[in-house]
Amino acid sequence: MLKNTEKTMDKLVALCKNRGFVFAGSEIYGGLANTWDYGPLGVEMKNNIKRAWWKKFVQENPYNVGLDCAILMNPQTWVASGHLGGFSDPLMDCRECHERFRADKLIEDYCAKTGEELPKPIDAFSQAEMKSFIDEKNICCPTCGKHNFTDIRQFNLMFKTFQGVTEDAKNTVYLRPETAQGIFVNFVNVQRTTRRKLPFGIGQIGKSFRNEITPGNFIFRVREFEQMELEFFCEPGTDLEWFAYWRGFCKQWLLSLGMKEENLRLRDHDPEELCFYSKATTDFEFLFPFGWGELWGVADRTDYDLTQHQNTSGKDLTYFDQEKNTRYIPYVIEPSLGVERSFLAFLADAYDEEVVGQDKRGNDDIRTVLHLHPALAPYKAAVLPLSKKLSPAAEEIYHDLQKEFMVDFDDAGSIGKRYRREDEIGTPYCITVDFQTVGDETTPADHAVTVRDRDTMEQVRIPVSELKAWLAEKLAF
Numbered sequence: 126m127l128k129n130t131e132k133t134m135d136k137l138v139a140l141c142k143n144r145g146f147v148f149a150g151s152e153i154y155g156g157l158a159n160t161w162d163y164g165p166l167g168v169e170m171k172n173n174i175k176r177a178w179w180k181k182f183v184q185e186n187p188y189n190v191g192l193d194c195a196i197l198m199n200p201q202t203w204v205a206s207g208h209l210g211g212f213s214d215p216l217m218d219c220r221e222c223h224e225r226f227r228a229d230k231l232i233e234d235y236c237a238k239t240g241e242e243l244p245k246p247i248d249a250f251s252q253a254e255m256k257s258f259i260d261e262k263n264i265c266c267p268t269c270g271k272h273n274f275t276d277i278r279q280f281n282l283m284f285k286t287f288q289g290v291t292e293d294a295k296n297t298v299y300l301r302p303e304t305a306q307g308i309f310v311n312f313v314n315v316q317r318t319t320r321r322k323l324p325f326g327i328g329q330i331g332k333s334f335r336n337e338i339t340p341g342n343f344i345f346r347v348r349e350f351e352q353m354e355l356e357f358f359c360e361p362g363t364d365l366e367w368f369a370y371w372r373g374f375c376k377q378w379l380l381s382l383g384m385k386e387e388n389l390r391l392r393d394h395d396p397e398e399l400c401f402y403s404k405a406t407t408d409f410e411f412l413f414p415f416g417w418g419e420l421w422g423v424a425d426r427t428d429y430d431l432t433q434h435q436n437t438s439g440k441d442l443t444y445f446d447q448e449k450n451t452r453y454i455p456y457v458i459e460p461s462l463g464v465e466r467s468f469l470a471f472l473a474d475a476y477d478e479e480v481v482g483q484d485k486r487g488n489d490d491i492r493t494v495l496h497l498h499p500a501l502a503p504y505k506a507a508v509l510p511l512s513k514k515l516s517p518a519a520e521e522i523y524h525d526l527q528k529e530f531m532v533d534f535d536d537a538g539s540i541g542k543r544y545r546r547e548d549e550i551g552t553p554y555c556i557t558v559d560f561q562t563v564g565d566e567t568t569p570a571d572h573a574v575t576v577r578d579r580d581t582m583e584q585v586r587i588p589v590s591e592l593k594a595w596l597a598e599k600l601a602f
């Protein structure tokens with residue numbers, strides 16, 4: 126009998142919930158819309174993604190250094206960056222059911238459904254153009270099906286709160302909507318203390334908050350998320366070369382972590398779609414189960430941000446180029462990637478249901494497997510004693526491996542079922558401890574274990590003494 130092995134969001138969400146990757150936030154209180162908590166496996170995978178980014182963008186990188194800034198910043202930051210004035214999305218309400226929507230997303234969804242092509246990118250539409258498109262095409266409310274919308278107005282996405290004991294305008298602060306501004310305001314601090322010469326970059330990983338009008342698609346669009354951002358400072362005139370360099374570097378990072386090239390496309394912004402300060406922007410888009418969506422934005426932001434902060438703060442943010450004996454404001458290349466979006470992309474990319482045979486009744490035997498790169502997998506290996514009698518010996522190996530890797534231990538149920546459980550959570554290697562490992566009256570111990578590869582299901586015999594080095598090699602990328 127054929128079973129549906131199609132990859133869907135429902136299957137990914139169910140796997141995440143059932144195996145402890147991602148839970149609905151505040152679930153026992155009925156939840157809080159679009160908040161998600163990361164379970165024991167989810168937190169490992171999330172940390173692995175962040176580690177993989179830090180390793181390539183900071184630790185091993187000849188150009189970049191790291192930084193960790195406060196989430197709350199002086200509100201002048203957001204005046205300078207333009208977020209207070211212009212960080213908004215086009216909002217419209219349905220007059221019938223009072224649901225609220227992003228006008229641009231309504232149009233995009235309509236085009237995805239009908240296959241209609243827009244005459245220009247949606248980001249180049251004015252509010253009036255969006256409204257007349259929606260009216261002309263008679264696009265209806267996705268909730269109630271009627272066509273009766275209010276006019277479009279801009280809705281600021283920044284979360285507001287108060288610092289200190291009085292709740293008044295003077296004490297208003299904002300939760301940062303991106304990590305980048307913390308880097309810009311510290312440009313001089315970092316340059317001075319590291320004595321870096323251009324070009325150099327500053328990387329940061331941290332929480333950002335956006336009061337999105339229509340969050341959704343699981344963890345794709347949420348209001349609280351983490352970003353991994355690099356601001357790369359270079360001499361004006363060299364920026365387009367560095368833009369191409371980082372665009373290629375980012376793509377290579379994804380591919381080196383096993384992302385399939387066919388699920389990735391790099392979309393360059395048309396001149397009319399570009400932000401007014403940007404010379405070039407590329408959206409890395411990934412083919413999620415619900416369609417193509419932005420994963421990573423790489424932009425040439427020129428000298429816009431530093432100039433804005435210099436003008437607003439009155440502080441000198443120029444760089445003195447000793448070789449050329451001249452001062453200038455550096456240009457900036459920014460690759461900005463969301464942790465949760467990359468989590469979802471790696472998960473969707475890795476998810477597979479394979480027909481591995483037929484059961485006794487003739488039904489397809491399907492194995493659900495996450496082909497995650499070992500560097501991203503929550504557990505690097507699982508230690509499985511073939512029999513409960515072997516548990517003490519297996520535990521010894523487990524405890525030894527645990528000192529260096531996240532490793533699982535499972536001695537419950539048949540070995541076949543245990544393999545399947547590990548396949549489903551993406552554990553790349555299952556280490557089976559058997560009677561030969563420890564030996565008995567008739568057979569001498571061989572002090573070796575059987576290691577099963579998740580993807581090929583092939584098995585090799587490896588001496589216990591070589592396990593750590595063998596695993597370390599597999600995790601490298």
Ligand SMILES: Nc1ncnc2c1ncn2[C@@H]1O[C@H](COP(=O)(O)OP(=O)(O)OP(=O)(O)O)[C@@H](O)[C@H]1O
Binds near residue numbers: 337352420464
């Ligand atoms: N609400 C969100 N939830 C999760 N990740 C996000 C969210 N907003 C942005 N990101 C991540 O941060 C990256 C950089 O943010 P950027 O401001 O370029 O996004 P954006 O162009 O506003 O995204 P979108 O058009 O999807 O709203 C995005 O590519 C994405 O990976």
